[in-house]
Amino acid sequence: MPKAFFIDTTRCTACRGCQVACKEWHNLPAVQTRQTGTHQNPPDLNPFNYKLVRFSEHLIDGVIRWYFFPDQCRHCFQPPCLFTAEDYVPGAIVQDEDTGAVLYTDLTRHLSAEEFEEVRHACPYDIPRRDSGTGLVSKCDMCIDRVKNDKLPMCVNTCAMGAMHFGEYDDIRALAEKRLEVVRGEFPNASLANPDDVAVVYLLADEPERLHQHAVAQAPAPMTRKQLLARLARPLNKASRA
């Protein structure tokens, strides 16, 4: 049974506890930032921020809407990033059998610049980032060290607003569906983002693009012939989760 997250943007207050806790748990260094006219900082995911709370504001029919989107890797059931990297550096990206966590290993440093771009491009949510110093590619690791020790992922543990939940996929999915029904009155455009495909199920408060450009999957780039062949040749147990 894969593990899953439920992230409820209708409850998020953008306190950024998750963003900071993720860094602290992983001992990630602070990055140099500047104020550029938004609260969103750092401006984007980077090798030292696996979790980023995105802010987007709108004036819709005279009503101010301010949306928060705690962005992170979705731990796709069939991770395009993994399939892509597998062709170039086997073992660079792996998927944990027990949890479904998609994990980037030290081998990611052997991906060439173009190959990394291809991996990033393959991700429907624009998640992977590379440390130009070490060459390592990184992203959210589901706090696999904690989860394997029966602890909640650090971000989930930190959220006091009940915006984040973690558990077995079926339970999480049921929770998300139930919550969606509850919030429909206040948020008529609410939806779940690609709930069939990913282990990180977002409840979006409004049209996806009003929260974040990559809130829902972007159509992946067409596969190269090589990728296509590689995918077809892949053993079934690796390609199918869930």
Next chain:
Amino acid sequence: MTNHWTDIENANAILIMGSNAAEHHPISFKWVLKAKEKGAVVMHVDPKFSRTSARSDFHVPLRSGTDIAFLGGMVKYILDNDKFFHDYVVQYTNAACIVGEKFSFSNGLFAGFDKKTRRYDRSLWAFERDENGLPRRDTSLKHKRCVLNLMRAHYGRYTLDRVSSTTGVSRENLMRVYEAFAATGAPDKAGTMMYALGWTQHTVGVQNIRLAAIIQLLLGNIGVAGGGINALRGEPNVQGSTDHALLYHILPGYLPMVQAKWPTLADYNKANTPVSNDPQSANWWQNRPKYMASLLKSWFGDNATEQNEFCYGLLPRLDEHGDYSLMYLFDRMYKGQISGGFVFGTNPAQSAPNTHKTRRALSNLDWLVVGELHHTETSDFWRGPGMNPSDIGTEVFLLPSAQRGEKEGSITNSGRWLMWHYMAQQPIGESRSLGAMVVDIMNAVRKLYRQEPGAFPEQLLMHDWPQAFDPDRIAKRNNGWFTRDVEIGGVAYKKGQQIPGFGNLQTDGSTACSSWLQCGSYLDSGNLAKRRDLSQTPMQANIGLFPNFAWAWPMNRRVLYNRASVDANGRPWNPAKPVISWEDGKWVGDVPDGGWPPMASGKGKLPFIMAADGYGQLYGPGRLDGPLPEHYEPAETPLARNPFSGQLSNPCMKRMISDADPLAKPADKRYPIVLTTYCLTEHWCGGGETRNTPVLLEAEPQQYVEMSPELAKEKGIANGDVVVVESARGRVEAVAMVTVRMRPLPVEGRIIHEIGMPFCFGWTTPKCGDAVNRLTPAVGDPNTTIPEYKVSLVNIRKADKVTEL
């Protein structure tokens, strides 16, 4: 808070005003969301659309400093539409009390104003009293001078049009809030008000909160589950520090500070012990002499005897009307009247108003001791911007202090819960807790005093001063112990035994207790602040009350004034959410506000036990600037006249007078924009600690100014531009954050722009900007002298040269 965090969940309506709860008291919002989930309406009234507004049902922007106009309009709505809780108001508040003939109000001034001293003769506001000294009442509410009718007359002027034009809030938005909140006047509904510095930091700060309390009394929302008037207090331990009198005007447990006009303890007690001849009034402060004697006994130990009035004469005394609060302190320092001092746990060179003056004032000191975790704008003022170290003679000592996780002790949370916290690790290096510093420094001073003569030796040497700092011992002492074997009410107590509750405190020196409010928190059985037991009765579970978790003052009562939540027979007004209930001859639920039986028994007491007359004070003759809140413009106002009267600003407000304290003129053309200042989630207060926490600085790295796209366009400013914000006192560079979350406000026939800036960025952190308080004025509320950080007048322009960022 009259109530507590978890209780917010019980509310049917939540008015967040004067607070940005989700950002500044994030955990409070957990309970707001729970209430919302159960159908509560959550309203945020604030100049800025913030993360709180984003999660509320709706946000209402208003002009800073117009809360009394806004709330006064709500009082009018409640009275005009008969939305008040009639039984509650007549029985439990002073609505029916008749005010004396000398009271008047005209053109913005109450009776008794002395123009020269800018003070009121408050005796003119007194109630009419009968031969026993009880206030005369007309429970039919017909008498034209009964409080409710005076309020009708007073707030009759707060029409929708006038309120809308003053506050900048549309009539629709006013009605939306008024209707939703006034609906909680029904006996089975409750509304809570959550406020913080957005209400207090004004020249009318105390009256803002008075008016909120008035509304809560009218709606019967005090004492009930999901109700109350709830000041949000947080990690700085504001609750604990006021309980323990970190302010100059009080002694621990809210006993008044000694004044020169009360030379003896007898004088002090006479002046501060109210009398009531009403058998139904508990008049709790009649116990004050017991609390004062026990406090003195705790401080001076065996040296305190009945013969020497427990060393009362050794206490320092205030001059009458003497003000020794922050702004006056720095004003005196600026004028060269102070030569040295200690600064612990605060960073005034960053967080006091009118920073330029504050920093220059520090340079007049011969010596300065700062206890801090990091170098701050205060400890390092001598090398700050515009300072020439070689010109400054101040000798500064920086004592490295332990971080919260490096010490144990109690913190009193917003809901008055005393909670013990433990040391996670030993302080690093030579850093030490502030308690240890203070105790050891004083021991060194005492040693010197024993060796050589000095001023006021008795004051120092008579104290029962500990050899070393021990938080456990201090917690014990706060609760207090018996100083000799005694018998009280038929029960025998041994010398040294912990006192079970403040009901046992005595005037004869047999009890020592350094904070009567905390009496009952540390018994012979142990420190109740350490309890983490979640057990509760089903009745308690129903309203989220956890009586065995930590300990709440007073006497573990979780909801203050809870006797007001029941009718004369002790039956809850709202049977679905009882706080207390009289069942089978006893109270069940919360610890009742006094154990007397219900009122109908004839042996009951009125629920507002801290007021001498026992009634909730709609009309409050006690405050310096009026018995009823009235709208005045801020000290710096964009308006030339007050829409409500001929009195522009609070006639009693405090204002520093020096060459460094200029104010903008009313409607000053040079400074047409209203500035409000605030904290933000990612930094703590003045930022001295969090700017040194890299991951937090990463999230909020630099000074910014939030402004509407309309204003930005008018000024030719683009998002991300560096701008200069200028007031009559200084200029600050900031990055423009152009946002629809700030709305231009239509006020008195024109558009007023408001901008907002956080106060946490200071020069000791490179390139993050510097104190926004260089802009704010040193003016304050007459009752508390809290500075008016929330309103000043400024102008902005695009910067042609950037130096601070």
